[in-house]
């Protein structure tokens with residue numbers, strides 16, 4: 001994949017975080033996944049977390065070991081601004097997930113609407129290689145991508161669309177599919193976007 005940081009920086013520098021198509025007032029489906037896992041305060045990595053409020057909500061729930069990774073510096077700056085006084089409680093990493101080598105293993109790896117941008121098989125293989133290093137044994141992976149009948153593009157970029165079984169194939173034998181469901185996201189502009197949510201556990 002060509003480095004797309006310029007694309008994403010331009011998005012976060014030109015649009016209000018509440019106006020992008022993936023904006024949600026509350027990260028309901030992510031919390032559903034976390035509650036299904038029954039997780040409390042585990043080392044948590046939000047891959048492509050952007051300006052999402054998920055880290056803020058987890059801080060409110062008492063979580064303490066939170067990392068947000070994003071290809072866009074601008075996204076991370078917006079996120080820090082939204083966190084305000086609590087910004088220093090979250091680790092922010094500017095990196096392309098297909099080039100990043102996790103320095104540690106997390107209890108939960110969360111990705112809402114990032115994996116689906118990896119249209120190139122080599123990038124998906126690199127992502128899964130990072131997953132194998134970055135998720136501890138028995139740790140969990142929460143993945144959300146556009147569903148098979150979802151949009152063909154996101155933020156003007158082409159995406160691949162997945163069923164839960166398709167995601168399980170991509171992750172391979174090292175991860176067991178525990179839960180999956182369909183969510184129809186309402187964009188701020190009023191469009192409907194079907195998502196596949198899937199929760200995996202590392203074997």
Ligand SMILES: C[S@@+](CC[C@H](N)C(=O)[O-])C[C@H]1O[C@@H](n2cnc3c(N)ncnc32)[C@H](O)[C@@H]1O
Nearest residue numbers: 008022048049050052070071072096097112113
């Ligand atoms: C559709 S947005 C979703 C943001 C956030 N996960 C949410 O649910 O609000 C995709 C995010 O992934 C980031 N991103 C895209 N490609 C990436 C990559 N290869 N590595 C890391 N982050 C990436 C973008 O900068 C953007 O913040």
